[in-house]
Amino acid sequence: MTVFAFPTSNWLILKNRDHAIGLFQGMFEKNTLTFNPGWDSRAHKLDTFTDVRDLQHQLKAQGVELVSEADESTTGPASFVAVDPDGNPILVDQHV
Numbered sequence: 001m002t003v004f005a006f007p008t009s010n011w012l013i014l015k016n017r018d019h020a021i022g023l024f025q026g027m028f029e030k031n032t033l034t035f036n037p038g039w040d041s042r043a044h045k046l047d048t049f050t051d052v053r054d055l056q057h058q059l060k061a062q063g064v065e066l067v068s069e070a071d072e073s074t075t076g077p078a079s080f081v082a083v084d085p086d087g088n089p090i091l092v093d094q095h096v
Contacts, residue, residue, distance in 0.1 A: 002014070011025060011027060038051075038094050051094065052093075066081060068081045077095050
């Protein structure tokens with residue numbers, strides 16, 4: 001396991017081969033699972049990926065309630081948040 005990124009003393013990202021985990025102290029109130037469409041495991045932009053707004057649309061069509069939503073009239077970076085059955089946020093955060 002290696003440290004991939006650590007821009008402040010309050011968080012870092014650890015990598016083991018193609019797997020990454022972010023550890024954040026004081027940034028989120030609860031345990032948060034995060035997905036980053038558009039990035040590979042090294043935070044490099046992918047040539048093709050499913051846009052966050054398309055993912056949001058699919059989840060809403062299946063009846064998933066969102067706590068916050070991406071503006072579907074925009075392009076580029078955006079995010080939305082759902083909550084798992086235990087009350088923990090699931091953040092889908094597109095940076096590209």
